[in-house]
Each structure stands twice: as structure tokens, then as C-alpha cells.
Amino acid sequence: MAGIRLDAVSKVYDGKYLAVDGVSLDVADGEFMVLLGPSGCGKTTLLRMIAGLEEVTAGELWFGRTLATGLAPKDRGVALVFQNGALYPNRTARENIMFPLRMAGEDPAAASEKAAGLARILRIDAALDRLPRTLSGGQRQRVAIGRAIVRRPKIFLMDEPLSNLDATMRTELRQEIGAMARDLKVTTVYVTHDQVEALTLADRITVMRDGRIEDVGTPDQVFNDPATAFAAGFLGTPRINLMSATVRVTAHHRVSLDFGAQAIQLPPIDRRSLILSSHDGAKVIVGARSDAFTPAADSGGPGQLSGRLRAIEFHGHQWVAFVECGIEMVNPDLVGLQRPSQAARRRIALDGTTRTRHAAPHGSGLSTRLSTIGTKAKARLGMAGLPPDAEAPTTPTHRRADLVLEIGAGSGLEPGGKVHLAVDTSRLHIFDESGHRVDRVTRAQPAERSGTRR
Incomplete structure (x- = not known):
């Protein structure tokens, strides 16, 4: 198992669209961390960077003591469950679950036994020999989860796995995901826009907006003691x-x-x-x-x-x-939401490096971190900016x-x-007017916590 550390991680698309802005976050070994926020806030992009499906533009990603920024996805020991399950349609549920083991060269009989044991935990053992098209949405998502965890990954990533299910199925599967994560004690990062999922599943919640972190804390802390007006x-x-x-x-x-x-x-x-x-x-x-x-x-x-x-x-x-x-x-x-003006979008030369001045209302934006990243990353981030759309409402x-x-x-x-x-x-x-608490909120770091799951 391994914890995750994101150190001033940023993601820029096409040299000009800033999707993740200098995010620093620690996820403790065995912790269930939920990334919560509205659509377009950067939570899925952050998850995909952890998985290796998106390249990190700037900053560093660590798994335990291993620098993982440049590791290929197959070398990260990460399992990812997508929103739609993404099963092989011509393989049975058993074959879908066994597939990672077969690719790793494991004995077919042993792989089948592991798949059957995992299916019992996920309560899909009666459907193991059926094709995905004959399964319900909840059953297909269970198969996808089983395929992801059958090799016991170091890190388990889930991208809104319940969003396509009805309310009853979401509740049932949410409970099983929580119980499974506690039993396996695997480090889990779970993306959702549903506050009920976040509050019921998380050891800690990271609230995101516009590619930045608004608040990080336990469900009780984020709900009853929010750091910002947006999180509240x-x-x-x-x-x-x-x-x-x-x-x-x-x-x-x-x-x-x-x-x-x-x-x-x-x-x-x-x-x-x-x-x-x-x-x-x-x-x-x-x-x-x-x-x-x-x-x-x-x-x-x-x-x-x-x-x-x-x-x-x-x-x-x-x-x-x-x-x-x-x-x-x-x-x-709209509190604290600021879009840079046309003048602020102009690229300026500073210390020989061309970059865009990016308005960051929280004082932790990309422009304040340029001095801490490498020359190559600076050059790539020098194109960072926002499209010239309309300004945000001022009232x-x-x-x-x-x-x-x-x-x-x-x-x-x-x-x-x-x-x-x-x-x-x-x-x-x-x-205050920017949306931050006047009595500043402090949170304990993962290392200071007991590490016990709720």
C-alpha cells in the first residue's frame, strides 16, 4: 500500500487552458479521500494525473517515497474504475474480473478462484457466467470494481462510479464500496459531485473549484466548520x-x-x-x-x-x-470567483521567462509558484491563460x-x-469578501491523524 502526495501539481491543455492550478494534497496510506466539486472543477483531471492517463504539466506526484510523476500507468500499481464500467462486451463477468490476472500470467484456475471469491464479496457470484449486456447497471459496475481490485492495487481510483445508477442502486453500492475499502485498507481516491456520497464514504473530503482546493477535512469539519463560503x-x-x-x-x-x-x-x-x-x-x-x-x-x-x-x-x-x-x-x-481582465491576460516577461499573469483570489495560484518549478515546466506553463470569455458577475x-x-x-x-x-x-x-473565514481554519495533516477508519 502507499500514500499519495501532490506537490503544486498543475495541468495545462493546449498551452493555454489551465485545468488544475498548483494543487498540493496529501492522502494517507489506506485513507479514503473524496474529491468533491461541481462539473469542470478539475477533480477528474487530477484523478487522471494520479493514474498516469494525463501528463503532469508542473509539480510532482509521489506514491509513498517513490516519485511517480514520470512513471507509465502500468508501473504505478493503480486501479481505475470509470463512470460507465467499460467492460469487455464479449467476455463473461468472470472473464472480465480474471483479465488482469491472465495478463499478468497467473494460472487460470487460481485466477478463476480469486474471481469467484471476489464475486462473493461483491454479491455477483450468481452472475459470473453472464455477459455484460445481460447484467443490470449495478452488476456491471460491481464487475468493473472487481476487475480493478483483483490484483490488489496499491491505489484505487474511482471516477463517479455511481452516477449512472438509480437512487436505490446508488445507495446499495455506495455502502458496499465503503465496506470494501475499509476491509481492503487500500488508499482510495474517489471523484464525485454528489455531497451525499462524499459525506457517507470519505475519511476526508477535498472540495475543489476552478482547478484549486477550497477546503480539505473530515466530513464533519468540512460541513460544520467550512474554510470558505464556497465549501459551505x-x-x-x-x-x-x-x-x-x-x-x-x-x-x-x-x-x-x-x-x-x-x-x-x-x-x-x-x-x-x-x-x-x-x-x-x-x-x-x-x-x-x-x-x-x-x-x-x-x-x-x-x-x-x-x-x-x-x-x-x-x-x-x-x-x-x-x-x-x-x-x-x-x-x-460567485464568492471569490474572479476572472482575469484583458490586461491581466497579457503575457509578460519576468526574469527572462514569458508567462501569463493569472489572477488567483486564494493567493495560492499558479503565478506564485513559478519560482519553485523547473525551467522546462516554466516554459510550458508560460503559455497558461484563460480564453477571452465574459467577466464574472460582480454582484x-x-x-x-x-x-x-x-x-x-x-x-x-x-x-x-x-x-x-x-x-x-x-x-x-x-x-471576508473573498470568501475565507475571518477566524482562519486549520486542519490536521494525515500523519497527525489516528489512521482509523470510520
């Missing part, structure tokens, strides 16, 4: 409320969050009060999940908001209320300025009525 917005149903606010500091150093028509006050002992006490007038983004609000009997107090109940939705296991509070709501997809607001909260079935609230909401300030997340 990508995880959670209903989606987190992100409210535009201004910091107000009184003469007695009391800090309140001014939403325009109303405000809430932070407790003096709150760590964020100390951080914000010297930033009177600063613009911030306040995040609150739907369960941070509780309907109150009447208004009053420094930790309450008021509004009009616009609608109530029944979601089966909960009721979700939409309350108009006159607060500007922020779209997490990241929703169409409706509604707070979304959970209420009990017997709340007695009716649409159109006045609502008073008590706010649990300990459950608020406060971000």
Missing part, C-alpha cells in the same frame, strides 16, 4: 444562508453584524468579536445553516431577526420555511432575498405572517 455553500441541503453584512463596532468594543434593516450582536467572549473589533465598517459574509434559526414568540434581544414568512415546503422528513428579511443574500458560487446575489430555515410540523406558522427568529450565533460562519 456546496455542502448541505437546504443550502446554507449567506448574508451580506457590515461590521459595526461600538465605543465599548461590542461587535454587531449589520444587515441593513436589522442586525445581530456577537457575544463579547466570541473569538470572532476580538478579530472583528478592529475592523469597523468592513464588509463580511455571514453563513448560517437552516437549523441555526429558531422561531421565537416575540421580537427583541440582540440575537434575533424578523421577517415575513413567504412560503413553506414539506420535504418529507422536515418542513422548510422561506422568510423575507430584507437581507441581501450572497450566491456562494453575487440571489434572485430572492429569503432566509431558509427548518421548522417543526406543529409550529403554527402560516405564509404571509410575521416571523421572529432567534439566531444561534455560535453556529454562524463569518467570511
